[in-house]
Amino acid sequence: MPKPRYRPAEMAASADDVEAAFYEALQAGDIEQLMACWADEDDIVCVHPAGARVVGAAAIRSSFETMLTGGRIRVTVERTRKVESLSASVHSVLERIDVQTAEGQQHAWAVATNVFLKTAQGWRLVAHHASPGRAEVAEATVPGQLLH
Template sequence: MPKPRYRAAQSAGSADDVEAAFYEALQAGDIDQLMACWADEDDIVCVHPGGPRLVGAAAIRQAFEAMFAAGSIRAYPERLRRLDALGAAVHNVLERIELVTAEGTQRAWVVATNVYLKTAQGWRLAAHHASPGRAEVAEVTQPGQLLH
C-alpha cells in the first residue's frame, strides 16, 4: 500500500493535520484529497463567502470542482484561534487568498471557521464556513463578557 500523500489520509493524527491537508489539497487543486479531509456524514456543511449553505459531500465536491475549474486557489490560513474538546475541535482562521485565473491574480482575505470531529477514520472536517474579511481589522475581544 503506498504511503498517503496527505496527512488527512492517515487515521492517526490531529485536527491540525487535517487542516494542513485540507489547505494543501486546496492549493494543489486535488479534489479527491480535499474530499478525503471531510467526515463521512450526510450533514457535513460548507459555506463559501457569499454562497449558499452546501450540505453533503456531493454538493461540497461540486462547489470545489467549480472553483478549481475557474483557476488555481492559494489559501494560507493565518492567525489561528482554536477551541479543543474531547471529540471536537473548532479552528477560526484568517485565510489569505490568491485566486489565479487567465485574467490575473485576485487577492482577498476570508474569515473561516473549520469544525473537526474525531471519527472512526480519525479527525475529519465536518464544517467549513467562510465569510469575506479584512486583514487590517484587529480582533475584538472583551474577556469576561457573556454573549447570551
C-alpha cells in the first residue's frame, strides 16, 4: 500500500488542504488517501460526470475504485471559486481530466462542486458533484444569463 503524502491531521488543517489531498490521491490512484479526505458520515455524496448519485463511504469508494481500474487519471483544477464560513466551505472548480488510453492521451472537462465541513476530525469532504463541461464555460455573472 502506498504511503499517504499527508497525515490526516495535516490534511484537515483547511478545506484547501483537503481539496489538494483529494486531487493528489485521485491522480496517484491512492484510494486510501482519497477516502481519508471524506467525512465519516452516512450521507456523504458523490456524483461523477453523467453518473448517478452515490451515497455513503462504501459506495463512493467502490465508484472511485471502478473509475481507477481504467488507468491513471490526471485532474488539473482551474478557476476555483469559494464561499467560506467558519465551519463550511463550498468550492466550484473547473476540472481538466486527462486519461491515458490505448488510443493515446484523451482529455475532457468537468465543472465540479466540492463541499467541505469542519468536523471533529478537522475539515472533510462531504459532497463532490461533477458535471460534464468544456474549457470555454462562460461564467454567468449578469442577471438574466442563468437557466434557472
